[in-house]
Amino acid sequence: MTEKTAKQKIDLNELKSGGFIKQTQKDLFTVRLKVPGGRITPDKMIKIAEVAKKYSRLGYCHLSFRQSVEIIGVHIDDFDTVVKELATVGQKVASCGPRVRVPTACGGCEYNPNGIMDTQSKALEVDEKFFGTPCHHKFKMGFSGCPIDCTRTRESDLGFQGVVYPVWTEDLCNGCTLCAKACLEGAIVSDKEGKPIFDKSKCVYCGDCIKACPTDAWKEKKKGWLVRVGGKHGRHPREADEVLDYLPDEKVNDFVSATIEWYNKNGKTKERIGSSIDRVGLDKFKKEVVAAFTKT
Amino acid sequence: MTEEEKFIPNDTIDLRGVLCPINFVKTKLKLEMLETGQLLEVILDDGEPMRSVPRSIKEEGHKIIKVENLDNSYRILIKKA
Numbered sequence: 001m002t003e004k005t006a007k008q009k010i011d012l013n014e015l016k017s018g019g020f021i022k023q024t025q026k027d028l029f030t031v032r033l034k035v036p037g038g039r040i041t042p043d044k045m046i047k048i049a050e051v052a053k054k055y056s057r058l059g060y061c062h063l064s065f066r067q068s069v070e071i072i073g074v075h076i077d078d079f080d081t082v083v084k085e086l087a088t089v090g091q092k093v094a095s096c097g098p099r100v101r102v103p104t105a106c107g108g109c110e111y112n113p114n115g116i117m118d119t120q121s122k123a124l125e126v127d128e129k130f131f132g133t134p135c136h137h138k139f140k141m142g143f144s145g146c147p148i149d150c151t152r153t154r155e156s157d158l159g160f161q162g163v164v165y166p167v168w169t170e171d172l173c174n175g176c177t178l179c180a181k182a183c184l185e186g187a188i189v190s191d192k193e194g195k196p197i198f199d200k201s202k203c204v205y206c207g208d209c210i211k212a213c214p215t216d217a218w219k220e221k222k223k224g225w226l227v228r229v230g231g232k233h234g235r236h237p238r239e240a241d242e243v244l245d246y247l248p249d250e251k252v253n254d255f256v257s258a259t260i261e262w263y264n265k266n267g268k269t270k271e272r273i274g275s276s277i278d279r280v281g282l283d284k285f286k287k288e289v290v291a292a293f294t295k296t
Numbered sequence: 297m298t299e300e301e302k303f304i305p306n307d308t309i310d311l312r313g314v315l316c317p318i319n320f321v322k323t324k325l326k327l328e329m330l331e332t333g334q335l336l337e338v339i340l341d342d343g344e345p346m347r348s349v350p351r352s353i354k355e356e357g358h359k360i361i362k363v364e365n366l367d368n369s370y371r372i373l374i375k376k377a
Contacts, residue, residue, distance in 0.1 A: 113355065143308045176363035196361075212351045214360035 018132075018141035020079065023072070028057060031071045031082060034094040034131075036250040037105030037123035038067030047089040055082050057081070066140065067104050068094050098270075100133040100260065106150040109162075116207055116223055118161030119143035119151070122252060130256055136267040136276075139260065140232075147204045147226075154240045155231040157273050158259055160252060163205035163245070164223040168196060172217035182212035205245075224248045227255065229285065230274030238274040241282055243290045252294060258289045303362055303373060305337035306330055311343055311349075314371055319345050320352045327358065327376050336374045337368070346370055 021030040033048060048069055052061050058073030074082055083093060083199070094102050105123035109115025123143050133139075142156040153159025175194025182188075187202035188209055196209075197216075205226070209218045225247045247255060262285060267276040277285050279296030299374055309318040309326050330336060340346050350360055353374055362373035 111350075176360065177365075178346075178350050178363060181342075182351065184347075208347075208351075211354065212347075212348065214354055274369070 018095035018097045018099065020074075021070075021096055024116040025058075025073065027076045028073045029076060029079075030062070031074045031079075032069070032094040032096065032103050033069045033086070034092045034127075035067050035069055036102050037108075037120045038126040039105075039108065039120055040069070041089075044089050044091045047086060047091060049068035050068050051085050054085075060131070066101065068102060069192055095132055096138075100130045100135060100137050100139045101130060102139040103127050104145060104151050104156075106145050109145050112145065113211075114148060114206070115162070116164045117143075117145050117160075117225060117249065119145045119160075119162070122160070122249070126252065126256055128229075129253055130260065133260055135260065135263060136269050137272045139263070139273065141256065147206045153228050155237065156228065156234045156240060157230065157232065158256065159228040159231060159240055160225040160244065160247070161228070161262035162223065163226045164207035164210065165205055165221040165246070166203075166207065166209050166218050168198065169217050169219065170195070172215045174215050174217075176214060179218055180213045182208040184208065204274060222246070225252060228289075229259065230272075230282075231276045232274050234273050238272075238286070240274070240276075241277065243282075243286060244293060247293055255289075255293055258292070262289045304335070305373060306334040308337040308339075310339045311345065312339055314341075314345075316344055316348050317352075323349060323353065323374070324356065327356075327374065330376045332350050332376055334376050335361075336376065338372050338374060340370050340372060342368050343371065 019032040021032060024029055043093055052071045055078045056071050056073045057075055060072055061072040062072055064070055103123040103126050107220055109168035110120050126141060139157045141158045142151040142153050144151040144153050144161040146162050149161055153161045173195055176191040177194045179196050180188045180190040185202045185204055186295035187199050188196045189195055199230045227244040227247050229243050230238060232238050263273045263276060267273060307330060309324060311322060327336055327349055351373060353360060357377040359375040360372055361375050364371040
């Protein structure tokens with residue numbers, strides 16, 4: 001940030017955290033606001049609207065692809081006031097540049113019938129702990145509550161997707177075949193008596209069988225997160241590698257921490273973690289990071 | 297009560313050709329008119345209706361006690377909670 005103004009002293013720490021993005025117009029910046037998981041209170045929305053009305057010299061906001069609200073066209077002289085006014089409702093500025101970004105998440109398991117894991121709480125927790133950590137390049141995390149994967153964890157640097165492992169008890173089954181109807185993957189077919197034949201290799205761990213079963217013969221054995229690493233979009237998209245099919249909820253922070261540490265040690269400047277993995281090998285990542293989490 | 301009598305419905309609704317989520321809403325309204333423990337017979341198309349309606353009924357706390365395969369459709373028996 002080399003812009004200078006005589007009128008007002010810029011708080012350099014605010015700029016370093018990165019949420020101020022240079023625009024084509026002289027002295028105008030996009031102020032990117034932090035909305036972890038895309039969930040925002042009406043109070044914050046009202047305040048953002050007020051601030052945008054007052055300080056956006058172009059008169060509009062933009063909703064970023066990763067769930068942030070951006071106020072477009074804020075003059076450099078107004079930075080301090082904008083930050084202070086937003087702070088009255090606890091609204092913080094997000095980040096850009098080579099660091100851990102605000103995590104994204106799907107709507108939430110509290111109201112979405114497909115939800116398996118609580119993505120909203122996890123996104124907040126991870127944001128609290130890791131936001132702004134310096135890296136070689138941007139580092140984006142996402143949380144999806146179920147295998148529908150609305151958050152697109154396959155294109156996240158580090159993505160967590162909810163999974164539930166089903167278990168079937170024969171005694172409770174009345175052979176209604178609803179589980180086979182519910183399964184979109186063909187992982188369950190009914191035998192002559194209507195009892196399910198389960199093909200584990202086709203299961204995506206969505207839990208539809210559990211939700212459909214009227215007698216609780218299908219139950220939850222365990223639920224947690226499937227983990228993907230190294231995804232990105234941009235000029236050269238790369239689909240993330242699935243590195244773990246089950247991670248308990250309480251291990252997420254440790255996994256994030258270990259992954260960032262590995263990336264900072266093995267990556268290069270301006271290189272996303274997916275490219276680091278391509279360069280040094282996925283096996284190295286698996287051995288040095290994932291192995292410690294496979295004993296569950 | 298014989299085994300047969302246990303499955304005699306108190307009311308019935310044919311939802312063939314009715315799309316989601318209207319089929320569920322109609323089932324729900326019908327169930328509201330019954331007493332706890334009474335049975336509702338619902339005829340549903342195969343496919344999306346069979347995937348969604350029974351699951352939503354379970355989420356509402358009712359019990360599906362019988363599923364019967366008809367031609368391209370299903371007959372389910374719901375016990376009101």
